[in-house]
């Protein structure tokens with residue numbers, strides 16, 4: 317496994333453009349990305365972005381590489397029950413994982429260690445190996461159940477980053493709002509980014 321490998325999961329919360337942009341930026345930053353896509357995430361991607369991904373992981377990878385114009389060598393798309401994937405075992409899994417967007421369903425499953433599909437298992441592995449897990453949760457309003465699940469995971473060191481872009485960078489477009497969230501995620505996991513200037517800096521760096 318490459319040193320700069322990372323696991324990215326797309327689940328069925330609204331916010332497919334965040335997931336796509338984050339994938340594109342991680343690949344541009346020379347990461348090898350293990351991409352996990354839930355069935356609901358595919359529905360959201362088609363609804364919000366018009367991109368219909370095939371069910372077969374290799375065909376989904378080909379479609380994504382063509383859509384984003386990215387290098388296929390850096391991307392592995394894993395199936396829902398691909399239990400032999402590196403992300404399914406602490407002996408091989410990347411130490412960092414981002415779920416973006418993260419549905420409240422996947423949040424609950426991760427908070428309870430369900431490990432019933434590869435996304436849940438991969439998150440469980442990162443938790444047990446004490447790696448870095450970031451959940452970009454989107455729902456509104458939040459129920460006490462959602463808040464308790466987030467609190468439980470936060471106490472274990474998981475980063476909860478609500479998909480809630482700021483407006484102080486004066487966004488002119490939806491892309492600007494998407495980039496705000498993606499920039500904060502990249503900052504958090506230590507990836508250099510120039511999408512949005514840091515607080516206190518006037519110029520884009």
Ligand SMILES: Cc1cc2nc3c(=O)[nH]c(=O)nc-3n(C[C@H](O)[C@H](O)[C@H](O)COP(=O)(O)O)c2cc1C
Pocket residue numbers: 326327328329330354355356357359360363418419420421422423454455
């Ligand atoms: C277009 C669309 C938007 C959705 N938006 C959200 C959302 O913002 N947050 C959420 O928690 N679930 C949302 N859902 C519902 C989830 O997709 C659903 O609960 C699903 O079971 C989640 O499964 P997953 O976590 O395996 O992807 C949405 C579903 C669709 C089709």
